[in-house]
Amino acid sequence: MGVTEDNLNTFPGEVYRDDAGQANFFVTSIDKLANWARSNSLWPLTFGTSCCAIEMMSAASAKYDWSRFGFEVARATPRQADLIIVAGTICTKMAPVLKRLYNQMANPKYVIAMGSCTISGGPFYYYSYSVVKGVDTIIPVDVYIPGCPPRPEALLEGMMALQAKIKKSRAYVIDSPKTKQEE
């Protein structure tokens, strides 16, 4: 995909043209370039534990079609995914599995908490011996989508909010210079 008239406005950076009017090179920062690439090719992990997963499948299918926004390639392995949509109730027995899946994902990785159950435990908050009270007690969450379950439009809205968040983040964080430890 090159820089054309169609995507000139969405591309982060300044495009320079040669004498013939062709866009031959651009000036940008590595942060903006990496964020542009990352936010437009988020690969979600196929992970659903209950009814929210039905809405997630609907968002993936032809009617809502999340591949319009770059979520095309749902992966069944955490090694190839960089977004996990926690769609559904997480029980205490599922919690270590979810944590392991999250740890197996390669950096950078993002988490969307979809639905009431993953936000707080939802209808199981007050009287349940088995449901985790919010998935953010296990893994860090980037975007919360309320609803029981949220409609596919809400999921797409949340995923686009995640894209906006990624575009504003620092892609490369330079470590502070290491100082010699005194012994």
Added chain:
Amino acid sequence: MSKEELKAYLEVNFPTCKFEDTIDFPVVIVEQGQLLSLLKSLREAPSTDFDLLFCQTAVDYKTRFEVIYHLSSTTFRHDLVVKVLLDDREHPELESIFSIWKAAELFENEIFDLFGIRFLNHPNLRRIILGDEWQGYPLRKDYTDANILIP
């Protein structure tokens, strides 16, 4: 057999059992000692032929437990509910029916997991849904833990 025929059959063959009037399945309440012989007969007698145990569960009535068996016959298409009362709430024990219906193995594992009713002569009685380190039995009425905010 129809519901009335089934009731008449049981009154003749098992006169010590009690009956409950219900709108759906016929219900028979049996003593703990008679349970195994009643179920074995219901399974093996050609006229009843209850070859399917489609549900086995328990209820906590705070003073006692009740274990409930839902039986069906795939040849005659009649159903029956058998209930047995367990008065010892501290150490509830009951004979396993694994020797009669193999399906009972997982049912009884689940009942042990959630109610703490021990089944004697069960092939492998263990925590099946909750973890091995789980304390207590969550479906008992007096169960509490830190996760339950409104007891």
